[in-house]
Structure formats: structure tokens, C-alpha cells
Amino acid sequence: MRLISPARKETMRNTLLRSALALFLLLIACDLLPTDEFEPTGSQFNINSNINVVSITGNPDLSPNGPFTLGMTIVSRTSSVETDVLPAGLLFRRRVNNMQHMLLLKPHSIAAGTSSSVALLGCFCCNQSRPSPDMGDTFDIGPVTDNSDLQQLVSLVQHKNISDGGDMWMIQRAVYMVTNGDSLTQAYKDSISALPPDTTD
Numbered sequence: 375m376r377l378i379s380p381a382r383k384e385t386m387r388n389t390l391l392r393s394a395l396a397l398f399l400l401l402i403a404c405d406l407l408p409t410d411e412f413e414p415t416g417s418q419f420n421i422n423s424n425i426n427v428v429s430i431t432g433n434p435d436l437s438p439n440g441p442f443t444l445g446m447t448i449v450s451r452t453s454s455v456e457t458d459v460l461p462a463g464l465l466f467r468r469r470v471n472n473m474q475h476m477l478l479l480k481p482h483s484i485a486a487g488t489s490s491s492v493a494l495l496g497c498f499c500c501n502q503s504r505p506s507p508d509m510g511d512t513f514d515i516g517p518v519t520d521n522s523d524l525q526q527l528v529s530l531v532q533h534k535n536i537s538d539g540g541d542m543w544m545i546q547r548a549v550y551m552v553t554n555g556d557s558l559t560q561a562y563k564d565s566i567s568a569l570p571p572d573t574t575d
Contacts, residue, residue: 412500412553414465414475416517422458424451425486430466430514432507438537439480439496441546442506444513446493448486456486460495462532463525465516473511474501477524477549479531480572502550523552527566534569541569 421427426449433445444466450456459481466476476497484493499506507513519525527548536542548562 411503412475414467414500414516414519416463416465416520418517419461419464419515421460421515422456422486424456425449425458425484426451427515428490429512432509432511433492433494434509435494437494437496439482440478440498440536441539441542442476442497442499444476444495444497444507446484446495447490448484448493449490450486450488453488455488457484459483461518463519463528465500465519466497466513467516469512469514472504474499474504474506475516476500476507476513477519479528479545479549480536481532498546498549500549500553502554521552523557524549526558527552530563530566533572534566535572536569 428447428449430444430446433443435443435445437443460478460483462479462481464478466478468475477500478495479498480496482493482495519528527545531545536545544562544565548558548566551558551562
């Protein structure tokens with residue numbers, strides 16, 4: 375039987391301890407993130423009761439209304455097409471704690487037919503320290519924000535054309551400014567106010 379030297383045993387023990395520590399840190403990584411980060415608050419939005427929301431997930435398609443897209447799979451509960459408008463300021467709650475909450479800054483009209491379809495929702499992320507949504511990530515409809523700074527941002531953005539990528543990311547930075555606890559600077563307000571109007575309104 376081959377004997378293991380004390381030095382070798384110590385090396386193995388240290389390796390196991392480091393591996394266990396790394397695994398422990400990985401498992402609690404989400405809990406190490408800030409605990410005072412932005413959470414959705416406001417009045418819960420209730421979608422048309424004749425629309426069945428099958429799922430809301432990250433979607434790879436692009437939208438002119440936000441740098442990140444959620445796909446809302448919907449189907450009518452009746453024999454007719456059912457419609458609704460998701461308001462600007464609507465938040466989507468993450469189902470998994472390590473993901474970001476999402477925000478609509480422009481209203482989205484949806485129409486649910488008798489077979490399921492996917493409504494694409496252009497959104498903005500709300501939690502800078504967490505990953506942006508991917509295809510496997512799921513969300514629930516949340517409240518319409520009661521955050522006064524986000525409400526101000528909604529009023530500035532909702533009737534503007536933000537389809538230019540540079541403009542979208544400027545607005546995403548403005549969202550993070552607010553959700554990180556700061557107020558919009560006058561420079562951001564002026565830049566957003568100077569954007570062209572949305573002719574599709």
C-alpha cells in the first residue's frame with residue numbers, strides 16, 4: 375500500500391478547502407449583491423382578463439422601443455381577438471433573484487388571437503449589478519411604477535423616437551442613474567427632450 379507523505383496530505387487538504395470555498399462563494403454570489411437595490415413598487419397592472427399570458431421570457435429579437443426585448447406569449451380566452459395596452463412605466467418582475475427587473479418606457483399595444491402569439495416588448499433593465507435577460511429567463515407582470523424619477527423619465531421618453539442605438543443606451547444609462555438611487559441630471563433631461571418625436575404614436 376502506497377503511503378501519502380504529510381506534505382502531500384497538507385497540499386490535498388488545502389486544495390479541497392479552496393475548492394469548497396470557491397463553490398460556497400459561487401452558491402451565495404447572488405446574496406452578496408447589494409440588498410438595497412431597486413425593487414418594483416406601485417399599483418399592480420391587471421391585464422385584460424380575456425387574455426391568457428402563457429409566459430414572459432427574454433427574447434433575442436430587436437425592438438425599436440428598448441435595448442432589451444421580452445417576448446410575451448399570449449392567447450385569447452374567447453373566440454375573438456382581445457386587445458390591451460401595456461402602459462409606459464410598467465415593470466416586469468424577475469422570477470429568479472440573480473436577474474434584472476425590466477421596465478417599459480413606451481406603451482405597447484397587444485392583440486391576442488385564438489392561437490398563441492408572441493408580443494415583443496422593448497424594455498430597459500433596472501438592476502445594473504445583475505445580468506441582462508436571456509432567452510431562458512422568465513418574468514411576471516408587475517406594477518406601474520410609483521417612483522417619481524422613473525415617472526419623470528417616462529414622461530420624457532414615451533413620445534420620443536428612441537430607435538437609434540446610441541439614444542437607447544443613453545436612456546438605459548438614465549434608467550440606471552435613477553434605479554441606483556440618483557435623480558436625473560439636467561444634462562440627461564435636455565438630451566432626452568432634444569430627441570425627435572415618435573411619428574408612430
